[in-house]
Amino acid sequence: MAASYEVTATRKRPQDFDRLVGQDFVVSTLENAIKAGRIAHAYLFSGPRGVGKTSSARLLAKALNCEHGPTPHPCGKCDSCLAIAQGKAVDVIEIDGASNTSVNDIRAIKEEVMYPPQSSRYKIYIIDEVHMLSTSAFNALLKTIEEPPEYIIFIFATTELQKVPATIRSRCQQFRFNLISQNLIIDCLRSAAEDLSIKADEDALFWIARESTGSMRDAYTLFDQVASFSGDHITLQKIREKLSIAGFGAVSDIVRKAITGQGGEAINALSDLFSSGVSAEQIIKDSADFFRTLMLYKSGIRRPDILGAVRSDIPEDIVGILTEEQIEAALKAFLNLYRDVRYSLSPRFEIELMILRLSVLPSMVAPAELVKKLEDMKKGIAEGNVVIKAPRQSVVVTDIKESSPQAPSEKKEEIEEQPEEEPEEEVVVSEGSFSLKLSDLGALAEALRKMGKPSAARYITSVERIDENDGIFTFVTSKPLAYNSLKNEEKSLAKAIASAFGENPMIKLKLEEKNNGDSEFSPRMKELKAFFGGTLIKKETEDKEKEETNVPKHESIRTNEDNGLDPEPDEDN
Numbered sequence: 001m002a003a004s005y006e007v008t009a010t011r012k013r014p015q016d017f018d019r020l021v022g023q024d025f026v027v028s029t030l031e032n033a034i035k036a037g038r039i040a041h042a043y044l045f046s047g048p049r050g051v052g053k054t055s056s057a058r059l060l061a062k063a064l065n066c067e068h069g070p071t072p073h074p075c076g077k078c079d080s081c082l083a084i085a086q087g088k089a090v091d092v093i094e095i096d097g098a099s100n101t102s103v104n105d106i107r108a109i110k111e112e113v114m115y116p117p118q119s120s121r122y123k124i125y126i127i128d129e130v131h132m133l134s135t136s137a138f139n140a141l142l143k144t145i146e147e148p149p150e151y152i153i154f155i156f157a158t159t160e161l162q163k164v165p166a167t168i169r170s171r172c173q174q175f176r177f178n179l180i181s182q183n184l185i186i187d188c189l190r191s192a193a194e195d196l197s198i199k200a201d202e203d204a205l206f207w208i209a210r211e212s213t214g215s216m217r218d219a220y221t222l223f224d225q226v227a228s229f230s231g232d233h234i235t236l237q238k239i240r241e242k243l244s245i246a247g248f249g250a251v252s253d254i255v256r257k258a259i260t261g262q263g264g265e266a267i268n269a270l271s272d273l274f275s276s277g278v279s280a281e282q283i284i285k286d287s288a289d290f291f292r293t294l295m296l297y298k299s300g301i302r303r304p305d306i307l308g309a310v311r312s313d314i315p316e317d318i319v320g321i322l323t324e325e326q327i328e329a330a331l332k333a334f335l336n337l338y339r340d341v342r343y344s345l346s347p348r349f350e351i352e353l354m355i356l357r358l359s360v361l362p363s364m365v366a367p368a369e370l371v372k373k374l375e376d377m378k379k380g381i382a383e384g385n386v387v388i389k390a391p392r393q394s395v396v397v398t399d400i401k402e403s404s405p406q407a408p409s410e411k412k413e414e415i416e417e418q419p420e421e422e423p424e425e426e427v428v429v430s431e432g433s434f435s436l437k438l439s440d441l442g443a444l445a446e447a448l449r450k451m452g453k454p455s456a457a458r459y460i461t462s463v464e465r466i467d468e469n470d471g472i473f474t475f476v477t478s479k480p481l482a483y484n485s486l487k488n489e490e491k492s493l494a495k496a497i498a499s500a501f502g503e504n505p506m507i508k509l510k511l512e513e514k515n516n517g518d519s520e521f522s523p524r525m526k527e528l529k530a531f532f533g534g535t536l537i538k539k540e541t542e543d544k545e546k547e548e549t550n551v552p553k554h555e556s557i558r559t560n561e562d563n564g565l566d567p568e569p570d571e572d573n
């Protein structure tokens with residue numbers, strides 16, 4: 001390694017068009033134009049960040065000003081080439097559009113362009129992030145690029161082409177730069193590692209390349225960061241530990257446990273991730289990545305650069321258990337969570353809940369399957385094999401609330417129950433041809449979401465039991481917040497049932513308060529409680545208090561009176 005460490009992005013900056021990676025079209029067009037002596041007075045390089053725009057601008061300056069040029073292959077040895085490589089060329093002026101946006105800066109340029117270059121063929125202005133210039137600055141610039149002196153050349157670079165006024169664009173020769181392919185980035189990283197005599201595992205380079213999403217500069221920056229803590233061997237394991245990422249393997253382990261009935265084990269594994277410093281956001285992001293990869297894999301895609309994973313990473317067992325629709329539902333759920341989690345009081349709790357919810361994923365019925373069932377039914381009707389009952393009128397009943405005979409003051413000790421609790425009550429036997437089960441809640445949530453009721457969609461999954469009696473379906477939850485929100489959306493709920501199942505049953509909502517005391521908790525809840533530990537229990541209490549205050553007070557009092565209890569002794573603790 002060199003005595004003084006130079007960042008890789010600088011060290012690997014191409015000094016020659018042949019070394020510019022991933023922009024073959026731009027390179028060949030520029031080379032041909034220079035060879036043919038077709039030199040424009042204004043160039044506009046656009047494209048994502050870190051893909052070689054500024055490097056290309058400097059290369060073009062070099063090519064135009066080389067003492068042996070203009071030539072597509074600047075010598076790299078003459079005074080001009082050396083000065084440009086060192087950023088010291090007096091006739092190549094680099095301006096950052098982001099910090100020189102005012103019309104005065106442009107006026108200065110307008111005056112300067114009157115003076116010919118001091119020692120080179122051309123006086124070249126490289127203006128980076130040119131879209132940042134103000135409108136008046138653009139107007140001032142426009143006059144200059146309309147009739148520039150023979151020796152002046154402008155090279156503009158921008159990440160946001162659409163913000164550059166059309167009047168400017170139309171006067172420039174335009175070049176669009178592309179994102180750099182993952183394979184190409186891996187090749188460059190491999191060579192960078194070789195230069196430093198560092199051994200680098202393929203999967204580690206693959207991860208860096210994937211994270212840098214097509215930007216060579218980002219890839220080199222991340223590479224430097226990783227190299228700084230990796231010693232003489234870069235491995236994925238070290239990256240995971242130091243950068244606190246969950247990674248494919250860890251997520252796949254958690255998901256496997258969650259969907260094979262080992263919810264507790266999944267929570268343990270998740271807890272380990274948290275302990276190692278991985279944030280909830282990161283876990284959610286990695287989980288979304290995971291399900292995206294599975295989805296693409298299911299649809300037959302095998303290219304690692306698109307999948308974001310190599311073949312050996314793909315957990316065939318999980319792919320075998322989950323259907324395409326179930327994977328899609330999980331991906332959608334994680335994407336929604338990623339969007340919502342910043343509003344959450346406890347992101348960690350959200351991801352907990354999500355992992356536990358994954359356990360019902362294998363039994364989720366896809367909308368497509370429902371449609372097929374409906375089609376079959378339709379066929380049955382047409383053939384006269386099915387008799388249709390007259391549809392029940394949709395009746396909305398509110399304000400059903402029951403309370404177990406517990407002193408309200410004891411409620412403080414209570415931990416919120418999870419909807420995944422009480423699996424023994426999951427199957428609801430119905431007397432008619434239509435029944436609603438907890439496993440239907442997914443489809444119901446989906447229907448609500450489609451109706452533009454995202455919060456109802458989220459709360460419907462908090463329903464813990466669906467009772468059916470005389471064709472009336474009662475949705476039971478112990479969460480006041482869920483109960484109140486759903487109560488406000490009862491009409492939407494009825495509509496959602498109609499749209500998801502083609503039925504119009506009478507529905508009710510019921511808030512059922514849970515018993516207190518640890519003995520009442522299922523093993524899973526005890527596990528949850530143990531997992532959350534001190535500070536998080538406090539958060540839960542806050543959650544709970546918040547929910548309790550959301551319950552209209554008169555309701556609680558009335559309920560207590562109904563039960564023959566003393567009225568609630570106010571909200572004080």
Ligand SMILES: [Zn+2]
Nearest residue numbers: 066075078081
């Ligand atoms: Zn030269």
